[in-house]
């Protein structure tokens with residue numbers, strides 16, 4: 001059986017074809033020694049800007065499927081990264097509920113305050129995993145093949161962030177289930193609850209571009225992990241994720257009230273259990289779309305230039 | 308367009324920190340030609356292939372594939388080439404079939420074509436039984452075959468094979484050779500890099516010898532042998548230590564990969580006279596000779612002459 005087709009060799013040994021090749025006979029843009037054959041598969045062609053978009057979406061989806069398969073094939077990673085947020089919901093609410101609850105308005109349980117914050121916490125930490133996954137990929141040979149293929153340049157990055165978005169949202173659902181078992185309730189109706197999920201998804205998506213950009217700047221997966229954690233810890237703790245910023249020392253409270261993580265946590269919280277919605281949501285949208293508009297082109301450009 | 312050579316490299320330089328990986332390479336590969344890029348480890352073969360496959364921009368100089376510049380027209384170049392790198396570039400966590408299907412989709416085949424082609428290639432590359440196992444469970448030879456199959460989802464107009472058999476056992480090497488020959492027979496133009504003369508001689512129409520980042524000789528195997536010219540007196544000594552003594556005694560003697568083997572290039576006109584002079588010298592110095600003879604240069608001699616180092620053999624590396 002031949003490699004390209006069962007009847008491939010006739011044309012190659014055809015003396016007429018060889019003569020044409022030897023005399024440089026013009027046969028258009030096509031190599032005379034490799035005539036097109038009916039059953040050699042040919043790529044789909046789409047021209048113009050729409051074609052570029054079509055392939056960017058299609059290639060990103062192909063890479064997304066690959067990354068989702070990776071999660072499923074690494075059961076340990078899957079189990080731990082699923083258990084961890086559940087554990088946090090249970091532990092944080094039990095351990096800090098007594099103390100932190102006193103800083104909260106009357107009638108707000110710490111669990112109700114905490115869970116929307118943990119959505120953001122979990123999305124933020126997962127973005128470090130996104131960065132580590134990308135850094136690991138860059139160390140693997142397979143990215144060399146990706147880079148030699150006629151595929152969309154943004155697909156490796158987009159595929160990774162999409163896959164992580166899917167995973168983030170599944171973990172979010174799980175956290176909600178656990179939260180409900182412990183007594184948490186969405187109080188603002190189903191649309192607001194969905195709005196909370198959407199805000200967390202969007203903000204998580206932003207984070208999953210920000211941290212991989214780090215991975216593109218530092219060499220190696222370990223460096224990416226260290227750099228990621230060093231940045232993410234202060235960002236998450238100096239925000240309204242765990243406690244209201246008013247309870248913090250002044251210098252930290254100042255930082256925390258400006259932090260996009262506070263806006264995102266406040267937005268998710270307001271949509272989940274009530275409070276001012278418009279301000280935090282608008283600020284979260286502004287931060288998310290604003291930063292995405294900067295970091296996506298920067299990352300794609302950086303990825304293209306990597307060797 | 309059809310008059311542009313498959314590969315044209317002009318004055319390409321590439322430096323990594325303080326290492327000059329390529330120091331001004333010029334190379335041309337005509338359409339339909341199979342060229343073997345032969346050179347010792349660290350010569351710059353992989354670097355050159357990475358430049359040609361658009362993975363690495365050259366610092367200086369220009370490289371084109373069918374007239375398209377590898378930097379400026381990189382997207383077009385990627386549509387024309389297939390690359391099988393020195394290190395298997397397959398996804399370890401995906402199965403062989405999933406790998407091929409994914410690469411097929413990324414070559415922009417339809418989902419159906421990609422699936423069909425993945426099945427065909429698994430059959431053809433003797434991986435059908437292992438097709439649904441993760442690639443991380445594959446042996447080195449299977450991985451290489453999967454890697455090669457991954458660059459053949461669509462018919463490339465030019466295929467790069469970077470040291471396709473380095474580190475493989477003889478059986479796996481033969482399997483790769485067989486497939487490569489078949490690709491050549493089907494008319495796939497090929498640029499093959501290798502450390503093994505035997506491989507270049509067996510598979511390539513033309514050989515370019517690369518060393519220290521520069522092409523130092525080019526031609527068919529016969530032409531390269533003629534370049535060395537003359538004849539070679541080949542001496543096999545009895546003891547390992549004798550090599551040094553013999554080399555000191557005979558002007559022009561060269562060491563080879565074997566410590567007991569010495570070679571002396573001699574002009575064709577006085578080959579016989581030289582042989583007897585050398586024999587007399589050896590006798591006078593009291594060295595015991597196992598074997599001595601006059602022969603035409605082999606590609607090993609060419610390699611030795613050009614790079615001043617003995618070529619490795621496939622068996623050594625395996």
Ligand SMILES: Nc1ncnc2c1ncn2[C@@H]1O[C@H](COP(=O)(O)OP(=O)(O)O)[C@@H](O)[C@H]1O
Pocket residue numbers: 323324326327328346347348349350351352353354355
């Ligand atoms: N990414 C890199 N960084 C630093 N040095 C490199 C890099 N790639 C190759 N080199 C150096 O360039 C030279 C040529 O390497 P290479 O092209 O891999 O040779 P070959 O493939 O012929 O064995 C070697 O000295 C190697 O150490």
Ligand SMILES: [Mg+2]
Pocket residue numbers: 349352353354393470
């Ligand atoms: Mg190499």
